[in-house]
Amino acid sequence: MADDNISVDYNQMPPKIIFPENFNVASSFIDRHVEEGRGDRIAILGEFGSINYNTLQENVNKYGNALLDLGLSSGDRILMMVKDCPDFFYLFWGAIKAGLVPVPINTLLRSADYQFMIEDSGCSLVIYSQESCKEVRSALEAIEGKTILSYLIEGEESLDVLARKASDHLEVVPASAEEDCFWLYSSGSTGRPKGTVHSHKDIPVTCVYYAEGVLGLTKEDICFSAAKLFFAYGLGNAMTFPLWVGATAILSAAPPSPEMTFSIIEEFKPSIYFGVPTLYAAQLQALNYSDPDLASIKICVSAGEALPGDIFRRWNKKTGMVILDGIGSTEILHIFISNFPDDVKPGVSGRLVPGYQAKILDEKGEIVDQGVSGALWIKGDSVAKYYWKNPEKTSKTIKNGWINTGDTYYQNESGYFVYCGRNDDMMKVGGIWCSPFEIEAKLIEHPDVLEAAVVARADGDQLIKPEAFIIVAEGVTGGDELAKRLLEHCKGGLARYKYPRWFNFVDQLPKTATGKIQRFRLRN
Ligand code: 3UK
Numbered sequence: 001m002a003d004d005n006i007s008v009d010y011n012q013m014p015p016k017i018i019f020p021e022n023f024n025v026a027s028s029f030i031d032r033h034v035e036e037g038r039g040d041r042i043a044i045l046g047e048f049g050s051i052n053y054n055t056l057q058e059n060v061n062k063y064g065n066a067l068l069d070l071g072l073s074s075g076d077r078i079l080m081m082v083k084d085c086p087d088f089f090y091l092f093w094g095a096i097k098a099g100l101v102p103v104p105i106n107t108l109l110r111s112a113d114y115q116f117m118i119e120d121s122g123c124s125l126v127i128y129s130q131e132s133c134k135e136v137r138s139a140l141e142a143i144e145g146k147t148i149l150s151y152l153i154e155g156e157e158s159l160d161v162l163a164r165k166a167s168d169h170l171e172v173v174p175a176s177a178e179e180d181c182f183w184l185y186s187s188g189s190t191g192r193p194k195g196t197v198h199s200h201k202d203i204p205v206t207c208v209y210y211a212e213g214v215l216g217l218t219k220e221d222i223c224f225s226a227a228k229l230f231f232a233y234g235l236g237n238a239m240t241f242p243l244w245v246g247a248t249a250i251l252s253a254a255p256p257s258p259e260m261t262f263s264i265i266e267e268f269k270p271s272i273y274f275g276v277p278t279l280y281a282a283q284l285q286a287l288n289y290s291d292p293d294l295a296s297i298k299i300c301v302s303a304g305e306a307l308p309g310d311i312f313r314r315w316n317k318k319t320g321m322v323i324l325d326g327i328g329s330t331e332i333l334h335i336f337i338s339n340f341p342d343d344v345k346p347g348v349s350g351r352l353v354p355g356y357q358a359k360i361l362d363e364k365g366e367i368v369d370q371g372v373s374g375a376l377w378i379k380g381d382s383v384a385k386y387y388w389k390n391p392e393k394t395s396k397t398i399k400n401g402w403i404n405t406g407d408t409y410y411q412n413e414s415g416y417f418v419y420c421g422r423n424d425d426m427m428k429v430g431g432i433w434c435s436p437f438e439i440e441a442k443l444i445e446h447p448d449v450l451e452a453a454v455v456a457r458a459d460g461d462q463l464i465k466p467e468a469f470i471i472v473a474e475g476v477t478g479g480d481e482l483a484k485r486l487l488e489h490c491k492g493g494l495a496r497y498k499y500p501r502w503f504n505f506v507d508q509l510p511k512t513a514t515g516k517i518q519r520f521r522l523r524n
Pocket of ligand 1: 186231232233234302303304305306307325326327328329330331333334335349405406407419422428431433
């Protein structure tokens with residue numbers, strides 16, 4: 001067995017990870033703990049109780065067998081619109097162990113988004129939670145000429161029912177470190193989401209470089225992520241990181257809110273808490289009238305969007321804790337530039353995580369001088385191999401192992417990386433992508449709207465939200481009444497977080513000579 005297992009030489013800097021020739025990542029994250037005698041330790045914790053590593057392995061095997069019993073074969077994709085629950089683990093790892101490719105999908109999307117992803121991925125199976133049932137079913141119904149196999153994850157006639165009847169013995173399907181393992185969909189400002197294909201090795205790389213290297217995670221830790229498992233951020237925080245070191249993950253399907261996070265922290269006592277800036281801001285407000293016991297937390301992490309220095313300082317004053325801001329991406333899988341427990345600076349993304357390389361380029365593709373901003377490119381062993389069915393985008397974004405993050409950065413005089421915004425018009429709202437084009441398209445659908453432009457605007461907490469500038473149709477008057485109707489219209493067809501927080505009615509929009517809206521001129 002020993003030669004089949006991954007080994008890490010921690011004496012080297014960055015640690016050197018040695019993959020056996022035959023490597024399926026499910027062996028290291030599921031089976032290894034049972035084989036090494038940690039089967040009785042708790043892997044998952046929540047309202048549903050606690051699940052140890054023995055039970056985890058047993059269920060992973062059952063789910064893997066249930067998938068194979070459905071007739072799926074090597075390399076088949078399984079889309080997962082699954083809320084945070086133990087079955088997410090069973091399905092994800094059962095698929096990988098059986099040689100199938102799981103694709104976790106944002107559970108907050110709408111049927112048109114799901115329809116695109118189902119068709120684009122050419123998936124063989126869709127598994128969804130009850131909460132996503134309506135949107136997923138209407139997406140499946142809209143697909144013509146092909147019936148895609150689909151199951152609820154739990155309940156009557158669900159995958160869970162099939163799994164309970166399946167064998168709990170499953171041989172791991174041989175794979176290799178470089179082979180396709182799982183995908184995540186990443187958003188673009190124009191165009192459609194892109195299937196980002198990750199290899200087996202990418203998961204352990206993020207665990208060794210960031211979870212162990214920066215956070216110093218050990219098997220004694222209890223991880224709690226407010227970001228859900230379908231984000232690369234949550235997938236690492238609440239699943240792959242704890243499963244790598246044999247630690248415990250807390251799961252909750254409830255939407256993150258200050259009350260939800262505080263009650264989980266008090267009940268389950270995590271040692272590491274992973275949040276996003278908007279939630280830290282909301283928690284700070286809630287701390288004005290509540291006094292939860294946060295004493296179990298050793299480390300607070302923030303990612304998904306830039307953490308304003310002010311939120312860092314207020315959190316520190318109120319709780320006595322620092323927040324480690326770090327930037328990660330779906331393509332790089334997790335955080336590659338970060339603050340460190342012994343080196344924290346408010347308002348900067350931090351230093352390179354050992355194992356990754358960075359370069360900042362000007363428009364000509366030349367490396368800029370220190371202090372000058374440019375496009376941030378990253379190289380490292382967790383970078384996605386390619387975008388599914390998108391060779392053009394792949395060759396533009398990933399070059400010789402280097403990937404263009406799409407972010408503008410400079411390195412300050414002390415060598416810290418400072419975030420200056422995106423190179424495109426995309427914005428992050430509560431850590432989730434939001435395309436101005438998509439909101440504009442929705443607004444323009446409304447008969448009272450002639451033209452619309454949506455830009456990012458910082459609210460009172462210095463957090464980004466969409467703001468709309470609208471030219472009304474002839475004979476229509478702009479104002480609060482219309483704003484209210486447009487708000488309802490947006491909420492009707494877009495994911496919950498994608499609606500303008502401010503409406504401005506204007507006579508003109510700034511345009512280039514070629515008629516492109518100059519969004520940067522609308523930002524203030
Ligand atoms: C932005 C940040 C400034 C930045 C992610 C941690 O967010 C994650 O992945 P996504 O693919 O988005 C990537 C983009 O989001 N961003 C993320 N973190 C920060 N900007 N400061 C930050 N700390 O534009 C980046 O290119 O959704 C975060 C771990 C894994 C992830 N996938």
